[in-house]
Amino acid sequence: MIQPIDSVERVTELATSMSEAFLGALLGLAPDGTILYWNAGAEELFGYAGSEVIGKSVLDTIVPPEHVDEKRRWLAAALGGGSALYESVRRRKDGLQICVDVAVKVARDRDGNEYLLLNERDITRVKYQRDAQVLQTRFREVLEAAPDAIVLVDSSGRITLVNSEAERLFGYTRGELLGQLVEELVPTRFHGNHPSHRANYFREPQTRPMGIGLELSGRRKDGTEFPVEISLSPLSIENSTLAMAAIRDVSPRKKIEEALKTANRELEAFTYSVSHDLRAPIRQIDGFARILSEQLGPEIDEKVAHYLRRIQDGAGHMGRLVDDLLNLAKIGRQDLKPRLVGLTTVARDAMTDIEADTTGREIRWQLDPLPTIECDPGLMKVVFTNLLSNAVKYTRSRTAAVVHIGCAVRHGEPTIFVRDNGVGFDMKYADKLFGVFQRLHRAEEFEGTGVGLATVQRIVHKHGGQIWADAIRDQGASFYFTLNPRAAERTHGAV
Amino acid sequence: MTSPKVDLLLAEDNPSDAELILESLAGLRERVFAVEDGVEALDFLFARGDFADRAHVALPRVVVLDVKLPKIGGFDVLRELRADPRTQSLPIVMLTSSNLESDIARGYALGANSYVQKPVDFDRFRETVRLLGFYWLTTNEPPPVSLSRAEGT
Numbered sequence: 001m002i003q004p005i006d007s008v009e010r011v012t013e014l015a016t017s018m019s020e021a022f023l024g025a026l027l028g029l030a031p032d033g034t035i036l037y038w039n040a041g042a043e044e045l046f047g048y049a050g051s052e053v054i055g056k057s058v059l060d061t062i063v064p065p066e067h068v069d070e071k072r073r074w075l076a077a078a079l080g081g082g083s084a085l086y087e088s089v090r091r092r093k094d095g096l097q098i099c100v101d102v103a104v105k106v107a108r109d110r111d112g113n114e115y116l117l118l119n120e121r122d123i124t125r126v127k128y129q130r131d132a133q134v135l136q137t138r139f140r141e142v143l144e145a146a147p148d149a150i151v152l153v154d155s156s157g158r159i160t161l162v163n164s165e166a167e168r169l170f171g172y173t174r175g176e177l178l179g180q181l182v183e184e185l186v187p188t189r190f191h192g193n194h195p196s197h198r199a200n201y202f203r204e205p206q207t208r209p210m211g212i213g214l215e216l217s218g219r220r221k222d223g224t225e226f227p228v229e230i231s232l233s234p235l236s237i238e239n240s241t242l243a244m245a246a247i248r249d250v251s252p253r254k255k256i257e258e259a260l261k262t263a264n265r266e267l268e269a270f271t272y273s274v275s276h277d278l279r280a281p282i283r284q285i286d287g288f289a290r291i292l293s294e295q296l297g298p299e300i301d302e303k304v305a306h307y308l309r310r311i312q313d314g315a316g317h318m319g320r321l322v323d324d325l326l327n328l329a330k331i332g333r334q335d336l337k338p339r340l341v342g343l344t345t346v347a348r349d350a351m352t353d354i355e356a357d358t359t360g361r362e363i364r365w366q367l368d369p370l371p372t373i374e375c376d377p378g379l380m381k382v383v384f385t386n387l388l389s390n391a392v393k394y395t396r397s398r399t400a401a402v403v404h405i406g407c408a409v410r411h412g413e414p415t416i417f418v419r420d421n422g423v424g425f426d427m428k429y430a431d432k433l434f435g436v437f438q439r440l441h442r443a444e445e446f447e448g449t450g451v452g453l454a455t456v457q458r459i460v461h462k463h464g465g466q467i468w469a470d471a472i473r474d475q476g477a478s479f480y481f482t483l484n485p486r487a488a489e490r491t492h493g494a495v
Numbered sequence: 496m497t498s499p500k501v502d503l504l505l506a507e508d509n510p511s512d513a514e515l516i517l518e519s520l521a522g523l524r525e526r527v528f529a530v531e532d533g534v535e536a537l538d539f540l541f542a543r544g545d546f547a548d549r550a551h552v553a554l555p556r557v558v559v560l561d562v563k564l565p566k567i568g569g570f571d572v573l574r575e576l577r578a579d580p581r582t583q584s585l586p587i588v589m590l591t592s593s594n595l596e597s598d599i600a601r602g603y604a605l606g607a608n609s610y611v612q613k614p615v616d617f618d619r620f621r622e623t624v625r626l627l628g629f630y631w632l633t634t635n636e637p638p639p640v641s642l643s644r645a646e647g648t
Contacts, residue, residue, distance in 0.1 A: 275593045275594065276562070276563050276593045280592050280613075281511075283515070283592075283613060284515065286615070286617040287511075288511070288515075290617045
């Protein structure tokens with residue numbers, strides 16, 4: 001069919017005469033698909049001005065590549081009585097795909113030339129709402145059972161299904177969300193990149209968290225934002241793949257993390273101040289008491305000497321307390337540096353250090369082979385040093401002290417123990433053993449700051465392990481611990 | 496007023512600590528001058544303000560700085576001294592209660608020659624300070640005069 005030169009004019013004439021009867025987008029085409037007429041409704045619906053598309057084929061503009069069989073539809077329409085109604089998909093100037101109802105009609109001008117008049121109406125939302133009904137009957141129970149907000153999105157970025165939690169979280173009704181672009185739920189500042197991320201996901205759909213390492217935010221209907229964590233998984237339905245986004249509001253957790261950060265900062269400032277300021281007065285008390293006793297000379301009154309010694313003992317104890325507490329705080333903050341460590345060597349090192357301080361005592365050491373475990377060797381040395389020096393301290397009254405370091409398998413886990421034949425403790429107080437400043441013996445009996453076992457427990461917990469003890473009064477005590485640094489990474493790594 | 500030669504400048508704001516340090520320095524005491532804040536320390540070394548009369552007196556052999564000093568803190572004093580050509584080679588010892596790794600690292604990063612923690616136990620404190628004084632005032636060879644202020648102003 002050959003188009004006369006003035007075809008644009010003629011189809012415009014035809015179209016304009018019909019325009020009253022149609023609402024929305026009206027297109028006039030030559031039978032080969034060349035656009036000859038484009039009304040304001042079409043401009044609004046597809047985003048192209050008439051001047052941009054007239055003379056071009058619809059196949060190069062608003063018909064997506066996968067829908068090029070449109071041409072057959074027109075021919076069918078032309079053959080079958082001059083009109084037809086069908087559903088199709090269009091691509092707008094901004095790349096967005098929409099669903100349309102197409103009413104096509106064949107029109108002839110006075111010379112008998114044929115044109116196609118297409119009236120198109122956006123039915124995207126309607127279609128998605130309709131499709132959602134079907135999906136919903138299939139997936140409703142699974143979706144509603146999930147604790148997270150669930151949003152299903154198709155490859156064109158439109159929301160195909162949501163659960164009630166999603167309605168609640170974002171403040172939209174289901175009807176408002178279905179068929180809407182998922183970007184509605186994303187803060188505007190991320191809109192630029194979101195469609196390309198989306199396209200990437202559909203190219204290689206797999207279950208994974210969204211935006212690894214990034215702080216993600218959701219946007220509510222009222223425009224407010226909230227921090228989210230999103231996990232994506234592909235969902236195949238019939239011939240298409242949907243992305244299922246499980247969205248979790250993490251504001252409560254963020255709040256706790258913030259509070260924790262503040263508390264940590266305060267603790268750090270406190271530690272700093274203790275480290276700088278608390279030591280000075282202790283040193284001054286000790287120093288001036290010492291100078292005073294030197295000034296008084298050897299003929300010092302017995303009582304005066306006693307009081308001065310008391311002052312110095314007090315200062316000394318305070319000094320050790322401050323140091324132990326700072327050490328405990330430092331261990332709490334310090335990162336674990338785990339590597340494979342033979343615990344026998346670590347235990348032997350600690351043993352050797354302690355032996356140097358216990359000359360004159362009869363101590364029978366028994367060190368069984370210990371396992372090689374992934375742990376922080378420096379911190380493990382602190383554990384053994386504390387446990388062994390405790391064992392040595394509390395066996396002081398024994399003529400022959402026995403300290404046994406060994407390993408037993410409990411519940412399939414290697415469990416290290418340190419056992420002594422010392423004074424033990426009353427199991428009634430076993431839960432107080434690992435508390436800071438908790439002491440089960442009077443200071444006159446056994447010196448100490450009450451920080452040692454708290455430090456040991458902190459280290460064991462940092463390694464994902466457990467520590468406990470049992471004892472019989474006057475017959476000795478046993479301390480047990482396990483280590484599991486992998487579990488430690490899982491639980492501590494997140495914060 | 497301070498014109499006589501000073502070998503050790505001590506910047507220590509806590510009077511009790513200053514007294515204990517001087518006590519511990521025993522025989523070296525006459526060669527020590529103590530200031531109480533960072534501004535005084537800088538004025539003394541750069542012969543400014545109250546210490547203008549020191550313009551022609553040689554710099555001390557060592558400066559002993561506390562970390563926590565009023566007005567200008569120890570680390571800032573250290574930074575200023577290292578930034579000035581007249582004092583960039585001057586031996587500086589940080590003497591402080593803190594044994595925080597971050598403080599130690601900062602001291603060295605800013606160019607301290609030594610970092611000494613004040614022990615809490617007085618016996619060890621006295622021994623530490625005595626050793627410090629002895630080392631810097633007798634054992635250590637100070638930088639040649641051409642590197643010090645005498646040539647500067």
